[in-house]
Structures are given as C-alpha cells and as structure tokens.
Amino acid sequence: MELIAKNISFKYPSAKDYLLKDVNLELDNNKIIGLIGDSGSGKSTLCKILSGYVREFEGEVLFEGKPLAKKGFKPVQLIYQHPEKVMNPKWKMKQVLEESWEVSDDFLSEFGIQKSWLNRFPQELSGGELQRFSVVRSLNPNTKFLIADEMTTMLDAITQAQILDSVLKIVKERKMGFLLVSHDMDLVETICDEKIYLKDINAAMK
Amino acid sequence: MDNLLEVENVSISFIQYTKGLNQRDLKVITDLTLDISEGEILAVLGSSGSGKSLLAHAIFGILPGNANLNGKIKFKGKELSQEDKEEIRGKNIVLVPQSVNFLDPLMKISDIAIGHCDSEEERKEKKIRQREIFEHYNLDPEVDDMYPFQLSGGMARRVLVSTALLADPDLVVADEPTPGLDEKTVEETLNHFKHMKDQGIGVLLITHDIHAALEVADRIGIFYSGYVIEIALKEDFSGDGENLLHPYTKSLFKALPANGFEVIKGHQPLHGEIIKGCPYYDRCDMKFDRCKEERPELVDVGNNKKVRCFKYEEGE
Numbered sequence: 433m434e435l436i437a438k439n440i441s442f443k444y445p446s447a448k449d450y451l452l453k454d455v456n457l458e459l460d461n462n463k464i465i466g467l468i469g470d471s472g473s474g475k476s477t478l479c480k481i482l483s484g485y486v487r488e489f490e491g492e493v494l495f496e497g498k499p500l501a502k503k504g505f506k507p508v509q510l511i512y513q514h515p516e517k518v519m520n521p522k523w524k525m526k527q528v529l530e531e532s533w534e535v536s537d538d539f540l541s542e543f544g545i546q547k548s549w550l551n552r553f554p555q556e557l558s559g560g561e562l563q564r565f566s567v568v569r570s571l572n573p574n575t576k577f578l579i580a581d582e583m584t585t586m587l588d589a590i591t592q593a594q595i596l597d598s599v600l601k602i603v604k605e606r607k608m609g610f611l612l613v614s615h616d617m618d619l620v621e622t623i624c625d626e627k628i629y630l631k632d633i634n635a636a637m638k
Numbered sequence: 639m640d641n642l643l644e645v646e647n648v649s650i651s652f653i654q655y656t657k658g659l660n661q662r663d664l665k666v667i668t669d670l671t672l673d674i675s676e677g678e679i680l681a682v683l684g685s686s687g688s689g690k691s692l693l694a695h696a697i698f699g700i701l702p703g704n705a706n707l708n709g710k711i712k713f714k715g716k717e718l719s720q721e722d723k724e725e726i727r728g729k730n731i732v733l734v735p736q737s738v739n740f741l742d743p744l745m746k747i748s749d750i751a752i753g754h755c756d757s758e759e760e761r762k763e764k765k766i767r768q769r770e771i772f773e774h775y776n777l778d779p780e781v782d783d784m785y786p787f788q789l790s791g792g793m794a795r796r797v798l799v800s801t802a803l804l805a806d807p808d809l810v811v812a813d814e815p816t817p818g819l820d821e822k823t824v825e826e827t828l829n830h831f832k833h834m835k836d837q838g839i840g841v842l843l844i845t846h847d848i849h850a851a852l853e854v855a856d857r858i859g860i861f862y863s864g865y866v867i868e869i870a871l872k873e874d875f876s877g878d879g880e881n882l883l884h885p886y887t888k889s890l891f892k893a894l895p896a897n898g899f900e901v902i903k904g905h906q907p908l909h910g911e912i913i914k915g916c917p918y919y920d921r922c923d924m925k926f927d928r929c930k931e932e933r934p935e936l937v938d939v940g941n942n943k944k945v946r947c948f949k950y951e952e953g954e
Contacts, residue, residue, distance in 0.1 A: 470820055544905055558908060559686040586817070588685040589848060589893040590902060597901045615821065618895040 435459040435482060435508060435577050435609060439491040442477055451477055454491075457628065461577070461609040464600075466624030468615065473630045475613050476512070479581045482611070483510035495577070508577040509570040513585050515562035519554040525565055526550040533572040543568050543598050560591040567595060571602055577609035585614070596623060641715070642809050642840040643697070643731075644673045648709035649864075650692050650701065663706070666909050667692055668864040668917075670709070671936050671944075674809065674840040679831055680869075681843040681851035684861030685906065690844050694813045697842075698733060699723030713809075728753070732802040734812040738786040738794040747789070748772075748782035751801040764804075771800045775830075792823040799830045809840045816850045828854045848894070857942060860887050863907045863917040866936060869944040883945040886918050916947070924949060 437457040443450045451474040459465055459482075469475050480486040482493060484500040493500055495508060512518075519528050529535050529550070540547070543564045554562060563583065570578065578599070584592035600623065603610045614620055620627055650667040666689040674680045684690040695701045697711055699720050711718050713726065727733075741750050751768050755761040772781065775796040781789075789797060795815070802810055812831065816824045831841050831854050845851055851858050852875055860868045867884050874881035879891035892900040904921035913919060916929040926948055936946045 472820070544903070546905075556908075558688065558906070561905065561908070586686045586846065588846065589890050591685065591905070593893040593895075593899050593901045594903075597899075616895065622895040622899050 433461045433496055433576060433607075433609060434494075436494045437478075437482060437491065438494070440478070440481060440493070441490040442474070442481065442486070452481075452489075455630070457482075459577070459609055459611055461607050463625040464603075464610045464612065464623060466620035466627045467611060467613045467630060468617070468620060468627060469630030475630055476581055478630065479510055479512075479579050479611075479613060483508045483579055485510065505572065505574050507574060508579065509572075509575045510579045510581060511563075511566055511570050511583045512581040513583065515559065515566040516554055518566060519562065521554055523553070524550065525552055525554065525557070528554070528565060529569055532569045535568055539568065539571075542601070544594055560587045560595075563587060563591075564595060567599060571599075573606075575608065577611070578603065579611045579613070581613040582615070583612075584619075585616075592619075640676060641673045642676050642678075642713070643842065644710070644712040644715075645693070645697075646671055646710040646712070648693070648696060648707070648711065650689070650696060650708075651706045652702075653704045653706070662910075664909055665912065666864060668912060669936070670861070670864075670866050672859045672866055672869060674842055676808070676840055677835050677838045678857070679835050679841040679843060679855045680857050680859060681845055681855035682859045682861055682866075683845060683848060683851050686846045688861055688906070689864065689909070690846075690861050691813050694733060694811050694842075694844055697723070697731065697811060698727045729805050730807055731809045731811065732805050732807040734798050734802045734810060734815055736814045736817075738789060738798070741786040741798075743786055745785070746782065747784050747786065747797055750786075751797070751804055768800075768804055771804055772797075775800045791819050792826060795819065795823060795827050796830075799827070803834070807839060809842065810834055811842045811844070813844045814846070815843070816845065816847050824850065825853075848890070860884065860890070862886055863912060864909070865917055865946060866944075867918065867946045869936075869942075871941070871943060874943075883939065883943070883950055884918070884947050885922050885924060889921075 437455060440452055440455040441450055442452040455478060467475055477486065481489050484506055500508065545564050545568065549557060549561060584595060612620065612624055648667060648670040649665065651663050651665040653661055654664050656662050670693060672680060682690055682693060692701065696707055701707060713731065748768055752761065752764045755764060777796055777800065781793065815827055819827065828850060831843065834841055843851065843855060852872060855872055858870050858872060859866045868887045870882055870887060875891055879888045882888045882891060889902045892898050902921060907913065907917055915931050916934055919925055919929050929948060934946045934948050936944050937951055938944050939950055
C-alpha cells in the first residue's frame with residue numbers, strides 16, 4: 433500500500449511565489465516517516481494535499497495506484513494541532529465519534545477515554561482529552577493511512593507519550609501507513625524509521 | 639533578593655449556568671502559590687486548557703465578571719486590591735500577550751506602544767523613548783507606521799516585548815509567548831527574557847512548552863489540575879530526574895522523547911471532577927492511605943523548592 437506524490441507544486445492564488453515546487457514523496461505502510469522542515473516551508477499544505485483536503489494543485493497524488501476519491505470516506509486521514517477546531521461545538525462527544533464509526537469500549541479505554549466524557553460537549557474537555565477523541569474518530573476501520581501534523585504539539589509530555597503509544601499500536605496491528613509531522617527532533621528520532629526534510633521552497637530530499 | 643511578586647493560595651472559580659436558571663460554581667484554579675524575585679525567571683508549566691492563563695488575568699485584575707478570586711496577590715510585600723492592580727498595571731507590572739491579535743488592528747504600531755498621553759509634551763518624550771527601545775530590538779523606523787497585520791511573527795514578538803519594556807517595569811508576565819513560532823524566533827524571544835532578567839526584571843513565564851521553560855527559567859512551577867504541585871529548580875530536570883520530588887514531575891520528565899518516552903496511565907482530573915484528597919491520587923504509585931482523604935499542602939523543602947506531597951512532609 434503506497435501513498436505517492438508526484439511533482440507536487442502549489443501556490444496560493446494571490447501569491448507570487450510557489451510554496452511547494454516539484455515535491456516527490458513515496459510513503460508506504462512498512463516504515464514510519466517523519467516530516468520535518470522550517471516553519472513556512474509548506475509542511476501543513478503538503479499534508480492537506482496528501483489527504484485530499486486541498487485539491488487545487490499541480491502534480492498528482494496516488495493512493496494504492498489511484499487518485500484520491502473526491503467523495504466518500506477518506507482513507508488517508510489527517511489529524512492536526514487543534515482538535516477543538518474540527519468538532520461540532522453543538523454535538524456531544526458521543527455524536528462526534530459516531531459520525532465516523534461505532535467505537536468499542538475496549539478501544540476507548542485503550543486511548544484513555546472515560547465513558548463519562550461521551551456525554552460532554554467539546555468545550556467541556558481539555559485539549560489533551562479532545563485530541564484523544566480526534567485520534568479515535570480518525571481510526572475508522574476504513575482508514576489506511578494516518579497523517580499527524582503536529583498532533584501532540586499543544587499537549588504535555590505524558591499525554592503525548594500516551595496518545596502516540598496507542599496510535600503506534602493500532603498502526604502496527606492494522607498495518608496502516610503513518611506520517612508524523614513535527615518540529616520536535618527528539619520525538620521524530622524516537623518513533624520514526626526515516627526522516628524527510630522539506631526544504632523551504634524546493635523539493636523534498638531524503 | 640526580595641520577593642517581587644507573591645501569589646498565595648489563589649483560587650479562581652466561575653459561576654456558570656447549567657440548565658435553565660441553575661448555576662454551578664466551577665473551580666478552575668484551586669490552589670496556586672508561587673513567588674518571584676528580582677532578576678528571576680519563573681515558569682509556570684501546565685497543559686493547554688488547564689487554566690494557567692487565568693493567573694495572568696488575576697494579576698492584572700482583568701478576570702471576567704462571573705469569576706471569583708480568592709487568596710492573596712502581593713507585589714513588593716503589599717497585598718493588591720483591584721484598585722492597586724489598575725494603578726500598577728502597565729507601569730510596574732506589564733503583560734507580553736500571546737500574539738499581535740491583542741493589539742488594536744486599526745492603530746499604528748508606535749501609537750499602540752506609546753499608549754495614552756495627557757499632553758503633547760509627554761507624547762514627544764515617550765516617542766523618543768519608544769524609538770530608542772525599538773531601535774535596540776532591531777525595529778526600523780518604518781515599523782512605527784505599520785499596522786499589526788503587517789508584522790511577521792518575529793517582528794511582532796519584538797514589538798510586544800519592546801512595548802512592554804517601554805514602561806520600565808519591575809515585573810513582566812509573558813503568557814504563552816512561544817507557540818506558532820519557528821525555532822529561530824523562539825530562541826530570539828527567549829533571549830529577550832534572559833536579557834530582561836539581566837536588567838533585574840522579574841519574569842513570570844506562563845507556558846505549556848517544557849523546552850522553553852527549561853531553556854530560560856530559573857525555577858519551574860508545575861501546574862496540575864488547578865494546583866501548583868511542585869516548584870523545582872531548572873537543574874533538577876536532568877539525569878534520570880532523580881532530584882525532582884513530585885511523582886508527576888518525575889513522570890513528566892521521563893515522558894519526554896529524549897528521556898525514554900515512558901508512558902504512564904491516567905489523565906489529569908478535569909475541572910469539576912477534582913477529588914477531595916491529593917489531585918494526583920489516582921495515578922500515583924507511592925500513595926499512602928491519607929492521600930485519598932487529605933489534601934497535601936505545598937511545603938517548603940528548602941533551597942527555594944516546594945512540593946505538594948505527604949512523602950516530603952516533616953522529613954518523612
């Protein structure tokens with residue numbers, strides 16, 4: 433199972449310069465890759481392109497040999513820094529989860545989610561707790577590739593270790609692909625098999 | 639060294655409506671105690687959403703109307719009333735806010751920095767001083783006429799820092815000054831705080847970023863579930879964490895990717911589910927029976943360190 437980006441170039445309509453130019457990437461489910469780069473180098477935009485959230489770009493993204501589907505469930509799921517921005521504030525957490533899939537109790541406890549939290553609204557939980565939900569929601573059985581864009585940056589070290597530990601377990605169990613974007617070199621060194629450095633503007637180099 | 643700021647047993651709660659006209663009193667900070675001396679940087683480290691920014695709001699007297707503040711906040715030994723806070727804020731104690739979003743988007747940078755003036759002469763004097771400080775922080779004259787949205791991340795940070803220093807303060811409170819900045823800018827920002835410290839200014843750094851705290855702070859206050867559970871020296875965060883006292887602080891240190899990435903179970907009790915005894919009871923691996931019912935106080939263990947744990951009471 434491969435996620436391939438071919439000659440990806442991207443610029444904002446109003447901008448003069450390209451943010452990404454001819455980026456080539458080959459990701460699979462055998463290795464955990466860490467993506468690093470200076471801020472402003474376009475890491476987050478690249479993640480959005482790889483997961484199908486940004487569609488206006490040059491080049492192509494192939495997942496299992498085919499372009500990403502425009503409709504339906506996205507097999508490449510993106511988790512980013514702010515869980516409070518990706519949840520309906522008027523839904524209770526139970527509904528937020530069920531939007532994606534029926535999660536078993538064992539699965540919830542693996543991620544340290546208390547059953548009482550299911551009856552709360554997003555604003556009644558802290559960032560760490562919400563991010564647990566965000567991760568569980570994205571781990572729908574149909575998810576084949578997970579992209580974590582600074583997923584644990586806002587969290588304390590213990591919560592970070594807990595969430596990543598559980599995610600890596602599931603990723604291995606289901607043989608999923610996993611791309612970790614982080615500026616924390618220690619973290620990348622600890623959990624990734626390989627690093628990719630995204631240079632400001634030019635192509636990605638291994 | 640004299641204590642510049644002392645925060646003693648501060649608690650903050652909010653009155654909230656639950657359903658209809660039913661109210662509840664939600665405690666967000668239960669016991670916050672700390673002190674800062676001249677020329678010292680003290681970091682308050684807590685996870686996001688834990689309510690630590692309220693500490694800054696309490697010091698400046700800008701809590702919202704439905705907030706209840708208890709405990710003492712003393713500046714240079716004098717307990718501050720709301721009127722005192724209004725008098726000294728922006729003069730003796732200044733805030734470095736999180737981002738330029740706190741600035742008036744329709745005012746030019748130099749006008750924001752100078753602030754209110756009673757007379758034209760005062761304005762001229764302040765303008766000269768503002769230019770000096772901006773110059774010192776590498777902000778060119780054209781920055782004076784810019785609007786907040788035109789600043790880059792690093793420039794914005796320098797503007798906020800130099801605006802704060804314009805008042806010639808004794809104490810600077812910085813609320814989350816590092817997120818969203820790239821490494822170079824973070825380092826630059828942290829250097830500004832070191833520079834303030836060298837001038838004898840006390841700095842209270844409120845942050846969730848343990849790397850930033852370890853980089854500049856002299857002491858670090860660990861904020862957990864509405865309590866300060868330990869005030870440790872920066873040097874204690876080294877080796878195997880054997881000099882750290884509270885079991886949570888030890889676990890936090892060992893959970894860093896560079897120190898083993900160790901996983902422990904459990905989560906911080908949320909606001910409203912705080913138990914009667916020690917807030918860390920559920921997760922602690924060296925608890926006593928009394929920890930369940932009794933809440934430990936923050937005790938002084940000498941050498942400017944404090945910890946909230948029965949294990950360290952009366953030399954136990």
